[in-house]
Amino acid sequence: MTEGSTESARTVLVVEDEPTINRAVTDRLRAEGFRAVQAHDGPAAVAAFEEHHPDLVVLDVMLPGFDGLEVCRRIQAVRPVPVLMLTARDEETDLLVGLGVGADDYMTKPFSMREVVARVRALLRRVDRAEALAASGGPTHLDAAGLVIDVRTRRVSVGGEVVHLTPLEFDLLCALATEPGTVRTREVLMREVWGWGDASGTRTLDSHVKALRAKIGADRVRTVHGVGYALEVGP
Template sequence: MTSPRRHTVLVVEDEPVINGAVTDRLTAEGYDVTQAFDGPGAVQAFADHEPDLVVLDVMLPGFDGHEVCRRIQAVRPVPVLMLTARDDETDILVGLGVGADDYMTKPFRMRELVARVAALLRRVDRAAELAGSGPADLGDLRIDAAARRVWADGSEMHLTPTEFDLLVCLASEPGVVLTREKLLADVWGWPGASGTRTVDSHVKALRAKIGADRVRTVHGVGYALETGREPGR
């Protein structure tokens, strides 16, 4: 039986103690880990090592983590777990807007970081299972799961890996309201978790790209994907 491929993680953090601690823990968990300590070094390490996931601090010398995320996502879509010193919605939305998939605020628990890395990488592995899926046409929205491409009103939309997985999850049951808890379990791999803000932030970012009226909110419950526009819209 073939052994599972070891995933490569790039850790970008300018504080050597934090960088070293994250690197040591992820290495102990069985990942191949490479390090960078500033913006330019992160972009170069991404090109050199082609990581499966990036743990990325926002505040970096050279240029910040948002610019790093923008540059690497322009080369190849890759899951990004962003570390931020401020639990501010504006900062979080900026990160999501440039291609981050998840975020953690400092100080963070190492066990939680490991769990989030594992959840993001499980989604990378599951993407291979979509290879046999054909494109789905949902009204004026077209989703090609195998190619991980989306078109809205005939124009291709560029989604982050998490945004795409969120859309596919909603599209699996069009018109059906999916609870935040179900989305956390199916998209993020966090069964039993309470991270509704994570879901809400990603839905907000998804709406900005595919159209706000395509994702319906049921307050206190969750979200549903609408497959057609209402008259007059």
């Protein structure tokens, strides 16, 4: 068992209707020390989420009953939880829809079990960092030209209207807000938000920026081509 002592308290819900894939992912997560539980369709996924209170969900898009997008909507309405979506398709529209309903990361089939474990660990590290930041005693409130971020309650409002962000969108916004008006490189954002040591996931980053802009306003996040992004704080 790898890192069993550090992962044993973590529960991962694996939702996949293909028995072979579900079993392979579940077995690998258990071998790595996670507590893994299974569901094979949409209704069973929501029921398992309510019963087991997982720390993370690995979720296939195409499911019987109702699809993974609907599962994601329903579980995120109960409480924010990291979601790693699995799909047989690799189209940007599918990616953006998944991010829009609360997914944090996206993997296209076929994938390696090693990569699944790496993504799961990276998402859980991000949650741990966010909780540590909220408890650190550092700045907990930012008001930048009508964009208000409350780190302690993880609430965001724009022009007085509350905006619902996914857990990862909130963390991305906080990473940009640590230096308002300053360009933050792709490498820095990938490391701080996703826990990745390089910029290999820039497509994921760019897609999340698109989703974030749709919620807080396209003009609030400036692109610096070839470098990264900056949170605009001007009027």
